[in-house]
Amino acid sequence: NAGVTQTPKFQVLKTGQSMTLQCAQDMNHNSMYWYRQDPGMGLRLIYYSASEGTTDKGEVPNGYNVSRLNKREFSLRLESAAPSQTSVYFCASSDWGGRETQYFGPGTRLLVL
């Protein structure tokens, strides 16, 4: 089992460019999450998908969109990247959202110039 995988590992964008971060899990989990991690700010939830077919906003959703493609895959899209979106992005999954542990991917480091 690979667990949670993310692509790409690192990306440099210019302001205004768009890109999609990919996430996949092979644990048959129902819930998936996108976080960003910034120095001094901790991990903050961007969007989540409690189950296939549903998505909801988290704490910092502005400037992002998500797609739950199927049970395994959850993508995060930046339509027009801004320097404030420079961060490390983590995807996570859990069996059910209630009390279940979230398992994280290795992260995508994004630099927006």
Next chain:
Amino acid sequence: EDQVTQSPEALRLQEGESSSLNCSYTVSGLRGLFWYRQDPGKGPEFLFTLYSAGEEKEKERLKATLTKKESFLHITAPKPEDSATYLCAVQAPGSSNTGKLIFGQGTTLQVKP
């Protein structure tokens, strides 16, 4: 406001010098408290989940405890390989089916040989 605060921000120990990391929280109706370990350049790795005051869990040199207002991660006779950032998170109130987590900013532990 729901909040998670970890202290200290950074901790340096000599190998074998035991200590504790603190996670204090202000949320109404705690549903679960999670401890993660994060190595540089990697995603958070799950360590423990605690659900109710008085609960304790152990793994090798680590022991996590929970009270009504805080959790402690005790490290007994640490080794250099225990060096990492330790993250604490609580499940947000009202998130019975979503699993949304509120993270602290982490404690960076350095263990010197």
